Amino acid sequence: MKITLISSSLEVGGAERVMSIIANYWAARDWQVTILSFDDGASSPFYDLDKRVEYRSLGIDNRDAYQLANLGRTLNHIRRLKKAIVASRPDVVVSFVNITNIMTLLACWRLKVPTIVTEHVYPAFGGLNRIGKFLQQWTYRRASLVTVQTHSGLSFFPADRGFETAVIPNPVALPESDPIESQLYTDDRHLLAIGKLIPQKGFDLLIRAFSQISDNHPEWTLTILGEGEMRDELEDLCEQLRLEERVFMPGTVRNIDAHLRKADIFALSSRFEGFPVTLGEAMACGVPVIATDCLSGPREIIHNGVDGLLIVPDNIDALAVGLDILMSDPVKRQLFSHHAPQAIARFGVEPVMAIWDSALRQVMDRY
Structure with a gap:
């Protein structure tokens, strides 16, 4: 052929x-x-x-x-x-x-x-x-x-x-090694997001939502991997919200698996999608996920409440509440982490x- x-x-x-x-x-x-x-x-x-x-x-x-x-x-x-x-x-x-x-x-x-x-x-x-x-x-x-x-x-x-x-x-490509279920107790916590720094991905919403709950979860940081036209705007937003020491944007990286394996939660805050590969890759690695129920993709990947959490799209308050729920509940994270890799059977x-x-x-x- x-x-x-x-x-x-x-x-x-x-x-x-x-x-x-x-x-x-x-x-x-x-x-x-x-x-x-x-x-x-x-x-x-x-x-x-x-x-x-x-x-x-x-x-x-x-x-x-x-x-x-x-x-x-x-x-x-x-x-x-x-x-x-x-x-x-x-x-x-x-x-x-x-x-x-x-x-x-x-x-x-x-x-x-x-x-x-x-x-x-x-x-x-x-x-x-x-x-x-x-x-x-x-x-x-x-x-x-x-x-x-x-x-x-x-x-x-x-x-x-x-x-x-x-x-x-x-x-969705298989991770390089077996999925690792979320650890219940560590000294620090990592919230991860991946994508181009463009309006579609809703990272402005994610940063604002994280800001609403960050004081209640001082052990958590947010890392956004990717590059794009909104970098200056997002950096200014972090400075405005005094999150410079809590939000990191290191740019585009090649070793996505390594970053996913350090993550305690993966967040997809998109305003719209097609079929988000990064969401599937996070689940394949056993990372608990939260995603906006946007058009389209997440609802055909996540079984809500079983292997991930779907929340109202383009809504800062809803995203903040969803993040707070997962950050506060290690048992729920462990449940999502256990079921998430089953997405590979479909995708x-x-x-x-x-x-x-x-x-x-x-x-x-x-x-």
Whole structure:
């Protein structure tokens, strides 16, 4: 099998993380896997790739690629992408994230190669302008398959309007060692969050919620791993709330497992999601989790009150109450920690890649 994967970049990010897992899995099967990215290749991929994966940068400026209104420049990008796809001689093409998906479908026009496009955020929050939304609806009908991460995403691409769709959640990679259940008693406590420092992730809400209860839990600190446009704003907020010694933002790290194993609670404070990989990874490591019941993802991962806690989204007070409950109750943390790794049975690499196998067979059988 020859598969070509297409992404805007191989920098840090949820879609990029998922693509690396999928690429490595297929390469381990001795499939011929090619990754085409829009970036210039100036920096190495953030996530490790199997040495058998062929990686090629196309030098398409991401800022240009996301300006669909510049027709001439966009058509040039599409021609370059089409040439690269043809050169990779794929049996199937898989594209990641909406704008890249649109350009891929245009590039594959009349190539007679099965093309799968994947959504990696709840479609209502995809950030497309009016032109982008029109092109998405028009081109996605020509995709061999449109994958969404949760069942709630299916409503945006209904079958009765010509869309072929499937639900494929993000694969959650197993931790490097066995899960470790939450320790009941230690000298200090660690609340952990992971993600880009952008409004979507709601870290401003998390910091404010932590501020409300921090005096009641002096042994707890909050660490937020990631980088992004809101760093200055979040640092100013910590200073304003006098949390400089309690909240830490060390930036992007590679050894996520090591940080998860030091965590006593993992918090996902997002305003919206697709299918949060970090939440699944935290549960796989046996970390008690609290997450906003946002659109979409957390409610399809967490069994509320059994292996995690769901709270009202975009609500500082609700988040503060939820954090206070978990911080105050070591028995509840131990219960969540014990049940959390069972999520791997649903969202581990093997069960998710079995869904991908079925999708590939479905697509290939039509060609």
